[in-house]
Amino acid sequence: MRRSHEPVAWSLFGAGGMLLAFIGPGLVLTTALLPWLAADDPQATHAAIGALLAHPLGKLLVLACVALPLFHTLHRIYHGLHDLHLPAPRLPLQLLCYGGATLLSAVTGWWLLQV
Amino acid sequence: MHKPYIQRQRADWWLRNPAYRRYMLREATALPLFLYTLLLMSGLFQFTRGEAAFLQWLEMLRSPWLLALHGLALAAALFHAVTWIALVPKILVIDTDRLRVSPAAVKLAHQVGAVVCNAGLLLLAVLLLRAAAGN
Incomplete structure (x- = not known):
């Protein structure tokens, strides 16, 4: 029997779900308020975010906050489309969702190495 | 050989039962959260392009569309957090x-x-x- 992708997909989905439960609302509120929080001195906000992104741990943190939610949400969207009876063959949809999450995570990692 | 029995299910199966509707709403939280993650990625991308580009992205966050996305993402994140943690003791x-x-x-x-x-x-x-x- 062909090996299932499900254990790997579910691990990343689970990690992303836990991360989103623990910091999702706080993160969304932070970026929602960011233009106002930064209004006094936008350059200082840019510098502060630069300091976070300059540190290897900061890069890892940001990568986790992007990659894990990507795998979490695209896993749910993949299964949600199945639940909605989307008449599409399984493999291309899997490639699109899990391949898309992988590709977007890799792009994020590449950008993090640029700063 | 017998033909396999296929249980027919209508595409709107989840509309009929409140528990199924809640399930679909929970799964649907992924959509605004996915868009929000793309917004985070766009901020990172603008950051790689330099200070001016990042500050422009920061100003763009004031737009009503992105505030609406933030509101939707916040509601989704809260609903996700509550439903996710409700399932933790089962796992x-x-x-x-x-x-x-x-x-x-x-x-x-x-x-x-x-x-x-x-x-x-x-x-x-x-x-x-x-x-x-x-x-």
């Missing part, structure tokens, strides 16, 4: 001879942890940005 079962933790305690610990982490992140961001602007 994380601590029931051995040496250690036994009741499902209610597992759930409560996660709820307290999530509130502390979310509030802590927001507080940390506000304090750090204020300190940075003070310099």
